[in-house]
Amino acid sequence: MILAYPLSLLLMFAAASLLAWTILPRRGGALAVRGIAGQPGDTSKMPSLIFKMAYPLLALLAPLFKGLALRNYRPRAALMLQKAGLAEFITVDHLLAMKAIFAVITPFMMAILFEVFQNPALFVGAAIGGSMLPDRFVNDLRKKRESEILRALPGAVDVLSLSVEAGLEFLTAIQRLVERGGMGALRDELATILNDIRLGKSRAEALKSFSQRVEIPEVSSFVSVLVQADMLGASIGPVLQQQAERMRVERFQRAEKAGAKASQKILFPLVLFIFPAVLIVIIGPVALQFIYGP
Numbered sequence: 001m002i003l004a005y006p007l008s009l010l011l012m013f014a015a016a017s018l019l020a021w022t023i024l025p026r027r028g029g030a031l032a033v034r035g036i037a038g039q040p041g042d043t044s045k046m047p048s049l050i051f052k053m054a055y056p057l058l059a060l061l062a063p064l065f066k067g068l069a070l071r072n073y074r075p076r077a078a079l080m081l082q083k084a085g086l087a088e089f090i091t092v093d094h095l096l097a098m099k100a101i102f103a104v105i106t107p108f109m110m111a112i113l114f115e116v117f118q119n120p121a122l123f124v125g126a127a128i129g130g131s132m133l134p135d136r137f138v139n140d141l142r143k144k145r146e147s148e149i150l151r152a153l154p155g156a157v158d159v160l161s162l163s164v165e166a167g168l169e170f171l172t173a174i175q176r177l178v179e180r181g182g183m184g185a186l187r188d189e190l191a192t193i194l195n196d197i198r199l200g201k202s203r204a205e206a207l208k209s210f211s212q213r214v215e216i217p218e219v220s221s222f223v224s225v226l227v228q229a230d231m232l233g234a235s236i237g238p239v240l241q242q243q244a245e246r247m248r249v250e251r252f253q254r255a256e257k258a259g260a261k262a263s264q265k266i267l268f269p270l271v272l273f274i275f276p277a278v279l280i281v282i283i284g285p286v287a288l289q290f291i292y293g294p
Contacts, residue, residue, distance in 0.1 A: 061097035106130025
């Protein structure tokens with residue numbers, strides 16, 4: 001009887017999600033609406049499986065949270081969604097709906113798994129912790145997206161440098177990279193830069209917006225150099241070539257740093273699991289011979 005109520009809630013949630021996923025129409029044109037309409041895009045391209053599965057139910061519940069002012073949280077959450085690459089798919093209202101869902105589901109799940117969470121104080125604590133999980137998901141997506149951009153940036157700058165040196169204009173080179181480049185976070189950001197310029201922003205303003213969306217030191221340095229060259233009227237080709245060389249060196253240094261950290265991290269399992277087994281294999285026969293004699 002204790003488990004029947006929370007299990008029924010979970011079944012109702014699953015049934016509502018499946019029904020909404022079947023009934024609700026899909027939206028399209030993610031790149032077309034980016035930065036223009038401010039509405040969710042094609043959810044099939046959503047980078048998070050959790051948000052993708054829950055989106056139909058979130059779309060039903062989101063209108064209920066439009067009346068909540070939350071003046072401090074809404075701007076911060078909107079910026080967080082933008083940095084995570086979710087702003088074209090979900091809004092702050094969707095995020096609030098997901099926080100409410102997790103606040104309801106988490107304490108019941110904990111009560112099912114652990115009897116101690118049937119205590120009212122722990123039950124309320126689990127609800128508060130559950131409401132924070134969507135923010136954690138978004139933050140993890142932000143870190144993953146920034147890491148993906150950091151890995152792809154040196155290669156993209158190389159391509160831009162070669163294209164400009166071959167005679168293409170900088171924006172045309174970006175257009176070619178967006179059209180022919182592989183799918184990824186950096187390609188989406190370059191498409192956003194082009195969209196911003198089409199909407200009336202200058203090249204410097206579009207690049208600065210890119211730097212604000214992706215708070216990575218390497219990106220900020222790259223953008224500041226390009227903006228400075230644009231303001232001084234310098235040729236963009238040599239600047240891109242210098243930035244490409246610098247980024248290749250930094251990528252090599254990051255790889256060396258990651259290798260050094262890996263060698264340190266492997267010491268713990270080495271000492272805990274491998275050394276004891278080696279000692280048993282080497283010392284075991286000697287010890288047995290010493291104990292039981294020849």
